[in-house]
Amino acid sequence: MRCAALALSLAALPVCAGQPLVYSDGATRLAGYLSKPAAAKGKIPGVVVIHQWMGLTEHERQVSDDLAKLGYVALAADIYGEGVRPKTTGEAGKLAGSFKGDRALYRRRIAAAIEALKAQKGVDGSRLAVIGFCFGGTGALEAARGGLPVKGVVSFHGGLDVPADAVPGPIGAKVLVCHGADDPFVPAKDVAAFQDEMRKAKADYVFVAYAGAVHAFAQKEAGHDNSKGAAYNEAAHRRSWQHMKDFFQEIF
DSSP states (O other): OOSOOOOOOTTOOOOEEEEEEEEEETTEEEEEEEEEETTOOSOEEEEEEEOOTTOSOHHHHHHHHHHHHTTOEEEEOOSSOTTOOOSSHHHHHHHHHHHHTOHHHHHHHHHHHHHHHHTSTTEEEEEEEEEEETHHHHHHHHHHHTTOSOSEEEEESOOOOOOTTOOOOOOOSEEEEEEETTOTTSOHHHHHHHHHHHHHTTOOEEEEEETTOOBTTTOGGGOSOGGGSBOOOHHHHHHHHHHHHHHHHHHO
16 A cells, blocks of 8 residues: 555545556556555546556656545556556557557557546446546547546646547547657647547537647646756646546536
8 A cells, every 4th residue: 555644524535545556458467556545435437547658657656646645546557568567668659650650559548547537436437537648648538539438538748649540430539648848759730630520529618728838737746947859847847737627526
């Protein structure tokens, strides 16, 4: 258990309990991390958290704990597979690229995480969401595109490119995109194409761009040098988290 004990009061957040969770996609074992409110009563909503290109790290575990403190059951998903963790950004780029190039496989891994979350005691399977960061933000959008059984998805500084083989169709899940206004890795043409896609799909979507923010603005480990194209931005992080909380209040 890695969640710090919190003194309960009327203003306190729920105490949470986190632990590893192994699940599978067919014959592939996946090593996730599950966090839940320790004192939850009745059925509560669940959130799948999809990692950035380096795989499941402390960042996603902390996000899952923070979600549990808000009263949700959160599963930090493992898209790559048990023991598959890139050691360099070069390896990460190739691995993430393999899933971006095979969106059907990517969706299947996300679907496996959703099913693993639904199977947990106390989770309301009719109230689920998917969120993700960078590579994981792309995955959250794929969950919506693929019609996976979720109420909504949230992309934090995710890729917005529309797959070349995408088949236009309605998008039922509500969509929140939290985007760095100065993200050099997501060109204006991708933003325009994505918004056009959402309009054609008649999606209920919200697109928020944070001034001065670049890629990875919600990840403290990204450092503070905007010139690198990826950097932490405290204001964008704080605001996007609040936007996510408001979004969850609406969809759940």
